[in-house]
Amino acid sequence: MRGTQFYYRRRVPGDARSLIGRTEIWRSLRTDSLKIALRRLPVAMAQVEAEIEHSRWMAGLPHDQTLFEPSPDDAAAKRPTIRDPAPVEQVATTPPVQPSSLTFGDAYERYLADPTQAWSARTRETYETSRKLAVSVIGKNVPMHTLARAHCRDYIDVLRFMPRNAAKRFPKLTARQAADRARKRGDTDLISAANANACIANLSTFLNWAVNEELLARNPIRGLRLPDETAKKDKRFPFSPEQLRAIFDAPLYRGCLDGERGYAKPGDERPRNARFWVPLIGLHTGMRLNEICQLDVADVRMVDGIRCFVITEDSIAGSSDKNLKTGASERLMPIHQNLIDCGLLHFVEEQRRSGQMKLFEEIDPGTKGVRAVAFSKWFTQFLRSCGAYQPRTCFHSFRHNFRDELRDARVDHDLAMALGGWTSGSGKRGASENYGNGHRVSALHEAVSALTFRDIDISHLAWNAR
Structure with missing residues (x-):
C-alpha cells in the first residue's frame, strides 16, 4: 500500500x-x-x-x-x-479517434494543433518543417500504435544522406528519393549532423507528447542520434583580428561607389545604411542578427538616463513582427561609445524625423517576415568580397567576439549573461533568475564601457571624420 x-x-x-x-x-x-x-x-x-x-x-x-x-x-x-x-x-474521456486507429500523420497534426503548446511563430514553423519531413519518410498512414524503433532508424538513415536545401534543389523528388540520390552519387554537400539531430529531437518531442497522450507506450526514437564530430565550441569561431580589419577596412567603410551594388568597389560614397550599421552593432553589442534587423526606431531610447537598445518582442510603435529566441533574450543593451562616435544617434534621429517605424526599413522581411534571412545572404557575399570569409565564421561570429571582449574586460559572469541574453548551460534559466528586478542599467553601462575592442581601429568611421 x-x-x-x-x-x-x-x-x-x-x-x-x-x-x-x-x-x-x-x-x-x-x-x-x-x-x-x-x-x-x-x-x-x-x-x-x-x-x-x-x-x-x-x-x-x-x-x-x-x-x-x-x-x-x-x-x-x-x-x-x-x-x-x-x-x-x-x-x-472524449477523444474523437481511438489510438488504435489514429495514423502517424493525423497524430502529428494533433500535436501541432494542441492549444496547450505555447510556441512562437518561428518555433511553430520549425516544427511544421520537421513534421513534413518525418511524415514524408515514415508515412502519413502508418498506424500510430505500430510505430517502432525500425521506423525511427529508417528515418535517421534518410537524414544521414539528406542533401542541403533538398526541397529547393530537388523539388520533384521526395526526401527519401533525394537522400537515395545523394547516397548513390557519393554527394558530400549534406545537412550537418547538428541539423539532422535537430530533426531527430523535434520528432522525439512529438513522440514524448504521444506517450503522454497515451497514443504510444514508449518513445521509440529515445536515445537515438547521429554522432557529431564537430565539438560544440568549434561550430562557430569568432572573427580573427585580420578578418575584423578586412571587414571594417572594406570599401563599404572606406569609400565605395554606392551603398547598393557598388558597395564592394572603391569610390567616394560613404553610405550610412543598414549594411554599414548592422555589422558595427553586431560587434559592439553581441546582438543576434535578427535582433538587430528587427529593431524599431523606438527601441533606441533613454533608460535611467542611459541611451540603450531595448531588445524586446513588444513594440511601442505598433510593430508586431518581432521575435526573440528565448525569454533571456529580452534585455537592455547600453550603447557603446564607439557606436555613438560613429554617429549612430544621428542616424536614429534621421529615421525618426523621416517617420520610419523600423530602424532598418530597407531590409527585406521576405515572405516569412524574418529580416535576418536576406541580410545574412548579403553578409556572406560581403565577407567574400572583402577577403574576410573563412570556414565556420559568419555574422554570428560577432557574438563570439563580444563574449571574448566581456572575458577580457573581466566582466562579472551574471552581467555578461544578462548583456548577451544567454541562458545557463542547461538551456534554462536558474530559479534564482526569477527573483529581484535584474541588474541596474548603470551596472550594465559600466560593463559595456569597459570593452575596448583593441583588435580593430574604426577611428576612420567617426562622425566628425566624414
Whole structure:
C-alpha cells in the first residue's frame, strides 16, 4: 500500500529496463479495500505484462505477442491490452479517434494543433518543417500504435544522406528519393549532423507528447542520434583580428561607389545604411542578427538616463513582427561609445524625423517576415568580397567576439549573461533568475564601457571624420 491505496508492483526484467526506462512499474488499484484490490489485481498484472512485452516487440526483441494481441478465438480476448485499454475505473474521456486507429500523420497534426503548446511563430514553423519531413519518410498512414524503433532508424538513415536545401534543389523528388540520390552519387554537400539531430529531437518531442497522450507506450526514437564530430565550441569561431580589419577596412567603410551594388568597389560614397550599421552593432553589442534587423526606431531610447537598445518582442510603435529566441533574450543593451562616435544617434534621429517605424526599413522581411534571412545572404557575399570569409565564421561570429571582449574586460559572469541574453548551460534559466528586478542599467553601462575592442581601429568611421 501507499497511503490508503493498494498498488501492484512489478520489477521490470533486465532486458526490458532500458526500453521502459525504469526498474519497477507501479499500478494503482484505486481502492483501499483488500477484497476489491484482489479482484482488480489480475487486470493490472495483465496490463503491466502487456506493456513489458510490447516494449520488447517495438525493440525487435523476442516476445510473446499473445500477451498484448490475443487471437480472435481466445476466450479471454476481451481482457485489456495496450492498444485497447480497459481501465479498472472508467474515467470520462472524449477523444474523437481511438489510438488504435489514429495514423502517424493525423497524430502529428494533433500535436501541432494542441492549444496547450505555447510556441512562437518561428518555433511553430520549425516544427511544421520537421513534421513534413518525418511524415514524408515514415508515412502519413502508418498506424500510430505500430510505430517502432525500425521506423525511427529508417528515418535517421534518410537524414544521414539528406542533401542541403533538398526541397529547393530537388523539388520533384521526395526526401527519401533525394537522400537515395545523394547516397548513390557519393554527394558530400549534406545537412550537418547538428541539423539532422535537430530533426531527430523535434520528432522525439512529438513522440514524448504521444506517450503522454497515451497514443504510444514508449518513445521509440529515445536515445537515438547521429554522432557529431564537430565539438560544440568549434561550430562557430569568432572573427580573427585580420578578418575584423578586412571587414571594417572594406570599401563599404572606406569609400565605395554606392551603398547598393557598388558597395564592394572603391569610390567616394560613404553610405550610412543598414549594411554599414548592422555589422558595427553586431560587434559592439553581441546582438543576434535578427535582433538587430528587427529593431524599431523606438527601441533606441533613454533608460535611467542611459541611451540603450531595448531588445524586446513588444513594440511601442505598433510593430508586431518581432521575435526573440528565448525569454533571456529580452534585455537592455547600453550603447557603446564607439557606436555613438560613429554617429549612430544621428542616424536614429534621421529615421525618426523621416517617420520610419523600423530602424532598418530597407531590409527585406521576405515572405516569412524574418529580416535576418536576406541580410545574412548579403553578409556572406560581403565577407567574400572583402577577403574576410573563412570556414565556420559568419555574422554570428560577432557574438563570439563580444563574449571574448566581456572575458577580457573581466566582466562579472551574471552581467555578461544578462548583456548577451544567454541562458545557463542547461538551456534554462536558474530559479534564482526569477527573483529581484535584474541588474541596474548603470551596472550594465559600466560593463559595456569597459570593452575596448583593441583588435580593430574604426577611428576612420567617426562622425566628425566624414
